[in-house]
Amino acid sequence: MDLVGGRVVDPDGPLNRREGLRIVDGRLVEPGDQADLESDLMIDLQGGLLTPGLSDMHVHLREPGYEDAETVATGLRAAARGGFTRVACMPNTNPPVDQRSVVELLLARAREACGVHLHPVGAVTRGLKSDDLTEMAELKEAGVTAVSNDGFPVFSSRTMRRAMEYAKTFDMLIISHAEDEGLKGDGVMNEGYWSTVLGLRGIPAAAEEIAVMRDIALSRLTGCRLHIAHVSTAGSVDAIRRAKAEGVPVTAETAPHYFTLTHAALQSYDANFKMNPPLRTERDVEAILQGIVDGTLDVIATDHAPHSQEKKEVELDQASFGIIGLETSLGLVMTHLLRPGRVGAEDLVRLMSQRAAKIMGWNSGHLRAGELAELTLIDPQATWTVDPELFASKSRNCPFGGWELQGRAALTVVEGRLVHWEKSRAEADSGLLVRAL
């Protein structure tokens, strides 16, 4: 397969800024090598970007237990369409990912799916309760490199301390769902002007910030690598920035909705804007953007959280938290970060591929000759309107329906195989030309 005419974007990689790539037998080869071989597929992307495969270190695939909202197969298909070659799925399933058998089930399901790599995240504590630690050594043997109680904070500081000490023993990453559950109470949106106007119970920014600061203190105490999930507030960004300057082994992620939407969106009482942590203020959005630009926030993840229509098309305070994001993330990042010039193409690759791979210990996030090809071909000119009805995801809980976005994945390649190819759209909307099949 020859990919010609596109610019390779792989910061610090040997192929950076080259034109085009060649894939032979699933592996990348040096451009120019084996030129005599007949290519079985030649794709000409004028002005396109060839990047290492995008990684999403925070998704929910709902299997096992909630297959009406998503399955491994549909979730990975959505990932492929969004340009992702690897995703990490969170353990709050039913049963949760707190033992080897569930990890094995997920990996088996992934092998039957479209080819996108799946990395299950194990639970920190059994049953996602705040009591007993999981058998992390065995979980690691089964293929888990990080543990998290995502969706449920580990509310006991003592348990979190022990979890960090134990995880460090096996060099496992702890991903923190930073939330003071008591302070959150039965809140449904950010506490502030709009919660007052709308009469909805608020979740103060402090509910996140207290937990971020606690977990940073415990990381400092134990030396365990800590990753803060879905950062949404200015105070959290500040705390993480200070901790990093001090040398605490902490990394962090945010999600596209935290730099594209504010709590004012809840005016419609549309549960597609109900997420946890909640959408915050303009000031928080600015701080998130700043954190992305200055590297305080390492990663853009999606926190893809599918819910069936019955869980969302109800009164707001009774609706489930969360939105899907795999198929909109790249477009939102390109439209709202790349196009206004807040980040460049190389930053995008760091934010959406390389840093997640590094944090999670994945052998991806780079393009090197001789390795199995794992890449995403981005068409930065493609303009498209978000229509959740067309998504591969089983759920439709997306707040971006109707938004005009510029930029999307035209092609996703895993181990040299096409797992997604936006053929008709790519041909129609851009300079993408397929010369031979």
Next chain:
Amino acid sequence: MVKRRHLLGLRELEPLEILEILDSARSFREVLDRPIKKVPALRGITICNAFFEPSTRTRVSFELAAKRLSADVLNFATTGSSVSKGETLIDTVRNIEAMKVEMVVLRHGSSGAAQFLSTHVKANVVNAGDGQHEHPTQALLDLYTMREHLSRLQGIRVAIIGDVAHSRVARSNIWGLTKMGAKVVVCAPQTLLPPDIQSLGVKTSYRLEEALDGAQVVYLLRLQRERQDGGYLPSLREYARTFGLKVEHLEQLPPETLLMHPGPMNRGVEAENAVVDGHRSVILEQVTNGVAIRMAVLFLLWAGREGTPAVREMLREGSVG
């Protein structure tokens, strides 16, 4: 108002629309004093009172208002949430609508329920209280009562005392009063004041005496007893001591000052008995005016449906009263 399909809250109403409702209510208020308290304004129209939350006075008031307008009334009540019954709110009301109901009066424990419903049904939706969001007809009857006594709303000073944080009545009153040019101060311990309440155009005070200074209306909010269990208050006793209205407070107030309460009241908590039953109290008048306000709202929403010959004819004949 006549251009709107629904009454969801006072936040979205223009001052002129509020005035239109208050003026219409005055006509309907006269109807209530007639020997035969009934007009044919909504004859042939079916109104469903869908109450998903316990309520006596609001439901009865709406029912009476509908009947005074000659509408047919269907009462639908359930305690607890619709979801707990296994049917969603939309499905429940779509079923009612399938029985050819023209208007739905909705009381619901979830903020935004009326707005949510209005996007899913063809009927006119009247919000009869949604969670902690708004209770527009209550605020309209409050504005009506204030205007009747003080002859204006512009520039009057209103002190709202009590659990503002959890009160839909407070929110609707704040929108209505500030739009009409009144000066509003809210007074409660910080635990019962919502964040950024000042952004709604009101002052805040933690001291009752300060809030009452120069007030022409003292509006007491119902203190829900569960606030004590929720950790908002150490005890009802301390609340009554610190924020309860006492006879000596009234003595400091101008002679025309009104005492109002949306009811039901906790005697001895929000105010001393002697205050509640005193001559400044217009609490029962509020109840009477509520029927007139609800008649006005139901009528104006229905009249706003263009192309309804019966309504046009009625308006031409001036059969409103």
